Amino acid sequence: MSVLQDPRWAEALAHLPDYLGSHVRVSLAALALGLLVSLPLAIVSRRRPLLRTTLLGFASVVQTVPGLALLALFYPLLLALAALSLSWFGTGFSAFGFLPAVLALALYSMLPVLRNTITGLDGIDPVLIEAAQGVGMTPRQSLLMVELPLALPVMMAGIRTAAVWVIGTATLSTPIGQTSLGNYIFAGLQTQNWVLVLFGCAAAAVLALAVDQLLALIERGLTQRSRLRIAAGSLGLVALLAATLAPSLAQPGTRYVVGAKTFTEQYVLSALIAQRLRDAGLSVTSREGLGSSVIYDALAAGDIDVYVDYSGTLWANQFHHKEIKPRAELLAELTAELARSNVTLLGELGFANAYALVMPRARAEALGIHSIADLAQHASTLSIAGDYEFFSRPEWAGLRAAYGLAFRSQRTLQPDFMYAAVASGEVDVIAGYTSDGLIAKYDLVVLDDPKQAIPPYDAVVLIAPRRADDAALRAALTPLLGRIDIAAMREANLRAAGGDGATTPDAVARWLWQRIAPR
């Protein structure tokens, strides 16, 4: 009863038409492309042992690449291709979202289709192939009229496997910007909202099961030559596709896309921006869980319209500056630099979310550590943990160089687990975020940075080139500028990570607006 009344279910359901529709669209396109490539390849390779071995080997190797890595690989690949295409033909294409997801998933679907088509064709009684020749069929007629129809049940089994794999793996396309049922899972994981994670898993599983059973019905119909079964299975599939695709096709075309990176604060801020735009009567959709470098490129390419980034991140990662400047100077230069790429820096929100080295207050006091300089003397006996990107970011290299830091061990953790890990003593130091509410909750202390090795990280609102002159967008977002101080953001983050029923990013964003809204 109380579980069902949990408001998070209602929020999850509200996103279902969008997420499910996108998930089905990307899965369907990937499967269609996979079949279009695999079927002719399997047919061509059936009497060419070398080609067949090569193909099956390649498809097997692709299968061993983790799904997330395969999806991630296609993004830089397409980015390079898009740049080439832009310089050669004058037209680029989006390397973000749909296209890389479809290509990677299509590649993923190839093995079962290839293997089963080849096995199916191989399994045909040679007497029947000779009979096909004997009654006067050309090789092509023999293939179309005898061999393929006889191999079809085995081929269908392969297509079924491929469909289930693609639907399952499509949940991983969220981080490269393709909306899918994975949005529930990634958002839920980031905000420790297990209801969302569960909902996403269940939705993907139900979809995969439904498609699998309908294809199984068609497969049985083919084996038993039952037209009724084939028709029922096909009708069911068409109905399922129509029901899932119709709502997303019916949505209006001109929509503002709000982006968010992969951590709690970003989910709250993108929800806040989306609410402001909706209140201004604009149509909004969200692309959440995007990687740090993906999200800027997506904005520059116009795949998303607005998101919140941090000055230091842009400075070091996007524009590759090594030197660190004072806050105001850095912001001014950054604004000018962004303008050269036609990206608008609308303004600062009012708080900074810097990386900071954080450890339990009691432990720090016991060791007499107040600053990173103090820490450096103990580092060789301590372990450090950071988020997925921290150790490959230039700030980490800068910190180590400035203070001569050398830890006993370092490991990577999911951001929201880091604080619990350091509080429980599982690691000694973490690279946390200054705006994180968990710092206060777990009684942690932020170590001073006397050499200013960590750049300033003011939260800034970025607007895509194509929306640069959009007065409605600017008017809706201007009331946020300069109004969110560090205390407000910390409390919002703490609430969002709280994990009780009232703390969806949407609910926290509403609370935050209540607190900062001009009266």
Add this chain to the structure above:
Amino acid sequence: MTGDMPLIAFEHVEKSFDGGGDGRSVRAVNDVSFAVAKGELLVIVGGSGSGKTTLLRLANRLITADRGVIRIEGEDISGSDPVALRRRIGTVFQSGALFPHLSVAGNIGITPKLLGWSKAAVAARVDELLALVQLDAAQYRDRFPHELSGGQRQRVGVARALAAKPAIVLMDEPFGALDPLTRDALGAQFRALHDRLGLTTMMITHDITEALLLADRIAVMREGRILAQGTPADLAGSDDGYVNDMLQTPRRQAARLQALLPRGAA
């Protein structure tokens, strides 16, 4: 064209296959010459490995000869389109070899369909052929091969071979897998069809009794060569030991059966 031109003629035909794995090739057909006159039923008899099936596959160019000439209706087939050739020759395969995914009507109508006949013409021909092989059209037309008995399957196999009204029929051990009663009945019925339709037939079998009962002429094959050919009466006078042995077999069996079965009971 003279009236006595053979419809099938093999002239000094040879065919070898890679075999054994020791790199040597096996000569499956060795300097074979024979002819089948119009309206004649020639049965080629031989044990397994004698090369008799290779002869059949050569005749409709499923394989090509290494040496020698094969003529169908007077024309050297090495220069003709194999697909067109096969469409004007009817072939009956061992145990039917019906297409399992096609109905009886679909199997029988396949060659006419490939030749571009209209749907109505194909359907009419299917019913006509079912009557010819003594299957009730209404009952069997839409059945699938797995729903038929062995004998019914081979009847459909014969009907499929005759569908495009070929002058020549090739049969590869057509009744070999059937029970003795069905086999006897089907053999006799085919012989009657052969005479009624004026077919020219080349049949392969390992069973000398079947050959003697059905053939106008018999060719005995062993190790790639034709040892003797002629009418049953001609062969009875052969001086080849193997041929003689083979011809004696049915007689010996008949004598033993005579002794085993009391006269009134059989």
